[in-house]
Amino acid sequence: MDPTKIRSDFPLYESENSDVIYLDNACQTLRPKQVIDSMNEYYYKFPACGGRSIHRLATQVTIKIDEAREKIASFMGCEPSNLIFTKNCTESLNIVAKGYPFRKGSSVLTTDMEHNSNHVPWITSKINHKYVKTPESGIFDFDEYLKNLNKDVSIVSMVHTNNVTGTTIPAKEIIEAAHDNGSLVMLDGAQSTPHRKIDLKKLDVDMFAFSLHKMLGPSGVGVLYAKDEILEKMNPLTGGGGSVGTTDYNSVTLLPPPEKFESGLLNYSGIIGSGAAIDYLSRIGMDEIEDHEKNLNNIITSRLKDNDSIQILNPVESSLRSGIFSFNISGIDSHDIAMICDEISSIAIRSGMHCAHPFFTSRGINGCARASLYVYNTKEECIKFADTIEYIIKTFSA
Ligand SMILES: Cc1ncc(COP(=O)(O)O)c(C=O)c1O
Incomplete structure (x- = not known):
């Protein structure tokens, strides 16, 4: 794949911010x-609601939403009605x-390094919460997982x-191990789906979430x-128009999934745009994207890994970290690193605790800086990033 050609499709690179090196993917x-x-086509040509009115504009919206769902289903290896x-x-x-009827007194088993999005909902749920501890190496400990996977685990x-x-x-x-134990499995695919081929049927995962x-x-x-x-058994988080067949003063008949879970007007332009994003990624190819990110991460890692002032969050081996490079520099706060990158090289990275507070606090680390890569990033951008980090170390590091 050719990131230079890909960049011509991204308006940022023709805007007043065209010099930004975007590494906050x-x-x-x-x-x-x-x-x-x-998305604009929706607003210009058929800016109506889907699934309700029967006029021609609404019908176009319904068709487009169905198409988007079908595209995403085919991309993920599942049926549209399961999305x-x-x-x-x-x-x-x-x-x-919040919506699945878990056994009373049962537990959810997560890792000890979840994003708050897969941490807070369980802390506030009705079931117990157990963690699989991740060793220093940063690599998932399968034996530790099996030790925790007992009969009280209703969901991993x-x-x-x-x-x-x-x-x-x-x-x-x-x-496989969870199913042998009689437990369901949900995966938080926020950082996997954008970067590699996912086949939900082959994985045989019970639930899978992404953005x-x-x-x-x-x-x-x-x-x-x-x-x-699961869709049959699970209660929706919200109820209202679009998710029901009929209602009377005392009761409601819910529509079959997916409508049961999609009450109220939807983000039609967003869903239609999502279909276009899937088309775009499919044209490039997910295997190409995975290789591209690994190659770029290798460029950054090879340049910086032996510098005594930099600590890469384990594992140091770049092929195990896909497109993510998280690090600290001795004596400099991660927010300062991000600010200096922005100021001196127009490089946009993320800093802080990345919505994973328990991960950092349990390890006594006060956050980190993170560069994350995608399809439009180039080798030259990665070299400039490494140059900038070396300059920051030379100029500001303790
Ligand atoms: C691993 C992981 N899970 C969940 C989320 C939450 O995603 P969103 O903010 O799109 O709901 C993120 C966001 O960065 C993430 O990285």
């Missing part, structure tokens, strides 16, 4: 013209934590690719996948 990616155009549109990955995870809910370390858990093996704004799609669109029997 794990938060949100940029959007190509194709996505923006498809619920939400506003983000966080909402998707909450629907399960884990981050597929970690937003701080970039490591990916062995999902297939985790799912489209981390994969070239519009802000505020998420997806929850769940198997049929």
Whole structure:
């Protein structure tokens, strides 16, 4: 793949901010013209609601929403009726934590390095919460997982690719062991879906959550996948128009999934734009994207890993961290690193605790800086990033 050619599709690079080196992709990616155009088409040509009115504009919206759902389903290897549109990955995870009828007194088993989106919903849920401890190496400890996987675990809910370390858990093996134990599995796919091929049927995962704004799609669109029997049993987080067949003064008949979970008017332009994002990623190819990010991460890591003033969050081996490079510099706060990168080189990175407070506080680390890569990033940008970090170390490090 050729990132230079890809960049011509991204309006940022023709704007007054064209010099920005955008390395905050794990938060949100940029959007190509194709996505923006498809959203604008909705507002210009058929700005109506879907699934309710029968006039021609509404019919066009319904068709476009169905098409987007079909595109995402085919991209993820599942049926469209198993996909619920939400506003983000966080909402998707909450629907399960709050809406599934878990056995009283049972537990959820997560890792000890979850994003708050797969941590807070469980802290505030009705079931107990257990963690699999991650060793110093940063690599998932399968034996520790098996030790924790006993009969009281009704669900294993884990981050597929970690937003701080970039490591990916062995999902297939985790799912097989959980199913043998009679436990369900949900994966937080916020950082895996944008970066590698996911096949939900092959994985045999029970529930899977992700956000489209981390994969070239519009802000505020998420997806929850769940198997049929789970969608049947699970209660929606919200109720109202669009999710019901009939109601009387005392009762309600819910529509079958996915409508049961999609009450109120949806983010139509966002969902249509999400379909365009899926088209765009499919044209590039997910294997190409994965290779591209690993190559770029290797450029950054090789340049910086032997510098005594830099601490890369484990694992140091770049091929285990996909497109994520998280680090600290001795004597400099991570927010200062991010601010200096922005000031002197127009490099946009993320700093702080990355919504993973327990990970940092349990290890006594006061946050970190994080560069995260995507399809439009180039080798030259990675070299400039490494140059900038070396300059910061030389100039400001203790
Ligand atoms: C691993 C992980 N899970 C969940 C989320 C939450 O995603 P959203 O804010 O789109 O709901 C993020 C966001 O960065 C993430 O990195």
